[in-house]
Amino acid sequence: MSTEVIDKVEVKKETEALFSKKRKSLVSNPMDSDNPITIQVLGICSALAVTIALQGTLIMAFAVMFVVMMANVVISALRNTIPNRIRIIVQLVVVATLVATVDQTLRAFAYEQSKALSVFVGLIITNCIVMGRLEAFAMGNKPWDSLLDGFGNSLGYAWIIIAIAFVRELLGAGKLLGFQVLDKAWYTANGFFATPAAACIILGVIIWILRARSGYVED
Amino acid sequence: MKFLRDQVDKLKPTFSEGGKLSFLHSTFDALETFLFVPNHTTHSGGHIRDGIDLKRTMFIVVIALLPALMFGMWNLGYQFHRATGMEVSLFENFWYGMLQTLPIIIVSYGVGLGIEMAFAQFKGHPVNEGFLVTGLLIPMVMPADVPLWMVGLATAFAVVIGKEVFGGTGMNLLNPALTARMFLYIGYTPEMSGDKCWVPIADGVATVDGYSGATTLGNVGVASSNGTPWSDSLLSWGTSISDSIMGTIPGSIAETSVIAILLGAVILIVTGVGSWKIMLSTVIGALFMGGILNLAGGNAWYDMPAWYHLVIGGFMFGTVFMTTDPVSAAQTERGKWIYGFFIGLLTVLIRVYNPGYPEGIMMAILLMNVFAPLIDYRVIQSNIKTRLNRVKA
Numbered sequence: 001m002s003t004e005v006i007d008k009v010e011v012k013k014e015t016e017a018l019f020s021k022k023r024k025s026l027v028s029n030p031m032d033s034d035n036p037i038t039i040q041v042l043g044i045c046s047a048l049a050v051t052i053a054l055q056g057t058l059i060m061a062f063a064v065m066f067v068v069m070m071a072n073v074v075i076s077a078l079r080n081t082i083p084n085r086i087r088i089i090v091q092l093v094v095v096a097t098l099v100a101t102v103d104q105t106l107r108a109f110a111y112e113q114s115k116a117l118s119v120f121v122g123l124i125i126t127n128c129i130v131m132g133r134l135e136a137f138a139m140g141n142k143p144w145d146s147l148l149d150g151f152g153n154s155l156g157y158a159w160i161i162i163a164i165a166f167v168r169e170l171l172g173a174g175k176l177l178g179f180q181v182l183d184k185a186w187y188t189a190n191g192f193f194a195t196p197a198a199a200c201i202i203l204g205v206i207i208w209i210l211r212a213r214s215g216y217v218e219d
Numbered sequence: 220m221k222f223l224r225d226q227v228d229k230l231k232p233t234f235s236e237g238g239k240l241s242f243l244h245s246t247f248d249a250l251e252t253f254l255f256v257p258n259h260t261t262h263s264g265g266h267i268r269d270g271i272d273l274k275r276t277m278f279i280v281v282i283a284l285l286p287a288l289m290f291g292m293w294n295l296g297y298q299f300h301r302a303t304g305m306e307v308s309l310f311e312n313f314w315y316g317m318l319q320t321l322p323i324i325i326v327s328y329g330v331g332l333g334i335e336m337a338f339a340q341f342k343g344h345p346v347n348e349g350f351l352v353t354g355l356l357i358p359m360v361m362p363a364d365v366p367l368w369m370v371g372l373a374t375a376f377a378v379v380i381g382k383e384v385f386g387g388t389g390m391n392l393l394n395p396a397l398t399a400r401m402f403l404y405i406g407y408t409p410e411m412s413g414d415k416c417w418v419p420i421a422d423g424v425a426t427v428d429g430y431s432g433a434t435t436l437g438n439v440g441v442a443s444s445n446g447t448p449w450s451d452s453l454l455s456w457g458t459s460i461s462d463s464i465m466g467t468i469p470g471s472i473a474e475t476s477v478i479a480i481l482l483g484a485v486i487l488i489v490t491g492v493g494s495w496k497i498m499l500s501t502v503i504g505a506l507f508m509g510g511i512l513n514l515a516g517g518n519a520w521y522d523m524p525a526w527y528h529l530v531i532g533g534f535m536f537g538t539v540f541m542t543t544d545p546v547s548a549a550q551t552e553r554g555k556w557i558y559g560f561f562i563g564l565l566t567v568l569i570r571v572y573n574p575g576y577p578e579g580i581m582m583a584i585l586l587m588n589v590f591a592p593l594i595d596y597r598v599i600q601s602n603i604k605t606r607l608n609r610v611k612a
Contacts, residue, residue, distance in 0.1 A: 192406035201380055208384065 018144075026148040030156035033214065037160045038207045042128040047161050047203060048196040050120050054177045057165035059106070059113050060120065061158035065151070067098045067124050068133055072150035075138040082139075091134045092125070099124045129157055164202045168193045227251055249336070249346035273388075277351040279492045283483035284355055284473070284540065290466055291473030292316035295363050298418045298469050301457075304427040316363075319419060320472055323358040326367050330374040331357075338383050349388025350378070356396035356540065359473035360533065360581075361403075362416035369407060373399035393588045394547045397581050404581070412577060413437070417469035431456040432469050435531040436570065436577040442519035444574055449522035454531075463530045474536035477529075484539040493543035496552065497559040501538045504563025505529060512571060520571040528567055537566075537580035547588040551598040558594055562587045 016023070036042045043064075050060045074094050075082075082090050103121045106114035114121065124130065133153055138146040169175055172193030174182035192198050211217075234247035296312030307315075331350045339346040357374055381398035382391040404411045414433035420426060438453045447453075454460060455468050462468055466476020474480075487493030509525025516522055528534060542548060542562055549558035562583045569579025576582060 188407060188410075190406040191408060192402055195405060197405075204384070205380075 023145065023148055026145060027152035027155070030149075030152040031159065032156075032210065035156045035160065035210070036129045036132070036153050037157055037203070038210055039216075040129075040132070042132055043157055044203075046120055046123065046127060047157075047164060048199040050117060051161050051165040051168055051199050052172070052194060053116075053169045053175070054162070054165045056113060056116050057161050059110065060117060061154070061161060063102045063106070063121055064124055064127065064129070064157055065154035066102060067095065068130055068154040069147055069150035070098050071095050071130060072133055072138040072146040073143050075134050076141060076143040076146035079139050087139065088131075091131060095130055095134070096125055129153060160203070160206060163206060164199050167202050168198060172198070249339075274348045274351075276492055277348045279486065279490050280352045280540070281355055283486040283492075284352075284359065286479040286482040287473040287476060287536065288320075288355070288359060289313075290476045290479040291359065292320050294466055294468075294475055295319055295418070295472065297467060299420065302418055302420060302426045302430050302432070303424060319363050320358060322367055323361055323363075323365065323370050323472070324355065326370045327357045327374050328354040330371045331378050334375060334378045334383070338387070344387075347388045349382070353377070353395045357399045360396060360400050360471050360536065362411060362471055364416045364419040365403070365410060369403055369410065373403045376402045389546055391546055392592075393585055394541055394544050397541055397585055400581055401585060417471070429456070434469055434577070435463065439519050439523060440570075440574055440577050443571075447519055449519040453519060453523075460527065460530065463527075468531075471533060471536075474533040477535045480535045480539050487539065487543065492545075493539065494545075494548070494555055496555040497542050497548055498538050500556045500559030501542055501563040501566075502529060504560035504565075505534065505567050506563070507560075508564045508567040512567070528570070532570070532578045533580050534566060537584055538563075541580075541584050542587075547591060549591040549594045549598075551595045554591070554594040554598045557598075558587055558591055561590070 030036060033039070037044065037047055046060065046064075051057050071091070071094050075091055078090070099122060102124070103114070106117070106121060133150055137149045141149070166176070169177075170182065171190050173189050174180055174184065174187045230247070231251075293309065293313045293316055295316030296307070296314065297316075299315060300307050300312060328350075331354045335350050336346050354374075357370065357377070361370060377395040377399035381393055381395045382388065385391050400411075410416060414431060414437060416432075417434065418432050420432075433455060435453065435455045438455065439449075441447075442449070442453050451460065454463065458468050463475075464477045466479060468475050484493065484498060488495045488498075505528050506525050509523075509528045512521045513525050542559060549555050562580070565583035565586060566579040569576055569582055573579070
């Protein structure tokens with residue numbers, strides 16, 4: 001895997017602004033043109049598995065956001081001391097610690113939700129976005145940049161799964177965040193949207209819309 | 220005819236390049252070629268000249284579907300009057316069924332053609348005839364009691380997600396008509412299966428003593444879970460196996476009659492539109508799996524004679540009209556045998572082993588649709604290999 005180094009030979013004349021244009025793009029690019037789900041096609045399993053209802057999806061989004069940002073910062077801070085040959089296992093230890101923290105916190109304070117999300121919180125360890133960002137960005141950039149990059153990527157992941165969950169809960173149960181918004185008197189819930197297959201199709205439609213807008217064509 | 224031609228010619232400039240309504244030219248073109256034989260020919264490259272084009276192929280399929288549709292309409296009336304204990308004439312039965320079926324057909328065509336034309340305008344390519352058959356197949360595989368908005372929704376889903384996203388007619392991976400049915404079956408299971416949906420009987424209408432609208436597939440499924448042994452009494456209410464062949468049983472609108480469907484099969488085979496290899500191998504696959512289960516024995520499903528699988532449920536309709544869809548089926552000749560065989564085999568497997576899905580042919584076909592390109596690829600590769608070996612030797 002190649003490492004993206006953003007400031008290679010740049011001679012530091014003055015300190016870069018905390019939110020310079022380049023740093024803003026670290027957050028804004030993953031929202032659309034470099035989205036982890038729709039462009040890099042990472043994190044698909046959880047996008048299909050946890051998007052049946054908005055509430056669980058929001059918790060999942062925050063959990064991933066916490067793990068990606070923290071892991072990015074920690075690995076970025078350690079990057080010069082990690083021997084290259086064992087970097088994967090070091091990254092894994094950091095990620096696993098963070099995920100275990102999130103999992104235990106959820107179990108302690110939001111037991112019902114953690115039960116509904118079942119193994120998928122634990123499976124954040126294997127979410128390719130986490131390892132992908134560590135390998136591609138945190139290993140070669142400074143902690144503040146890495147934090148912004150983690151924030152941007154997890155936000156890009158979050159808005160996609162929230163959009164999918166919105167459609168699925170609305171059409172599949174007529175509810176939003178557990179409240180009945182479409183009256184049962186005239187709305188028949190569509191069981192198809194309760195299946196993960198529907199998430200796959202909604203995701204496809206989102207990609208379709210984004211690509212139609214940006215004109216991106218795969219060769 | 221001359222008058223019509225003149226009128227069309229008069230309108231033509233309005234829709235041609237530079238005309239006022241030129242953005243609608245593909246819609247106009249579709250209607251013109253529907254009325255008259257198109258006069259444009261291919262300009263370049265070597266082509267086989269043949270009188271048959273997409274429009275004519277599609278039309279042959281529609282003709283082949285008519286016997287089953289007509290019988291289905293009559294059967295709907297027959298089932299209703301049988302359930303309510305009324306004796307009426309053949310025509311009254313037909314009329315009743317037609318009034319039930321026509322709105323479904325109109326909705327299916329209206330929604331489907333509307334979307335097709337919108338996409339054609341938007342993308343700037345001509346409207347093609349792909350929906351002519353799909354639009355008729357969708358109502359034919361619906362239960363008669365299905366709400367019309369569901370038909371519209373399923374049609375829209377099938378055309379957009381099943382076909383247009385892949386690039387339109389000829390590019391779709393799955394059979395669009397079955398995609399529509401699958402969408403409704405998973406989305407609105409209570410309205411699409413069970414014993415109430417096949418014959419529309421309004422609340423409060425009295426039925427004959429002992430009446431049950433359950434299909435044979437439903438009955439055998441229940442008997443298998445309960446451990447009731449197989450017997451002919453498990454066929455749908457008050458029918459024998461010859462009624463299943465004839466088609467006077469409850470079921471989706473046009474799928475009940477084996478005889479009417481076989482009539483369509485003859486038309487397809489004689490004109491060369493449908494592949495007899497796929498039809499035959501599907502039947503062989505079902506008999507093969509049914510035979511193995513017969514030998515094993517055990518519950519009602521295992522003990523049902525294997526050939527019953529061919530005449531109950533939608534097996535025949537799927538085999539003749541759905542598996543032979545030239546776009547989603549396997550293309551190679553050897554591939555067709557494999558493709559059909561596994562559809563038959565999987566149909567019986569799903570029926571017998573999955574209590575959640577009483578009918579298996581829909582899922583078996585969609586599953587094999589996905590595998591068809593892979594089958595073709597293997598067939599072609601193995602052919603290349605044999606020929607290379609021949610060269611070496």
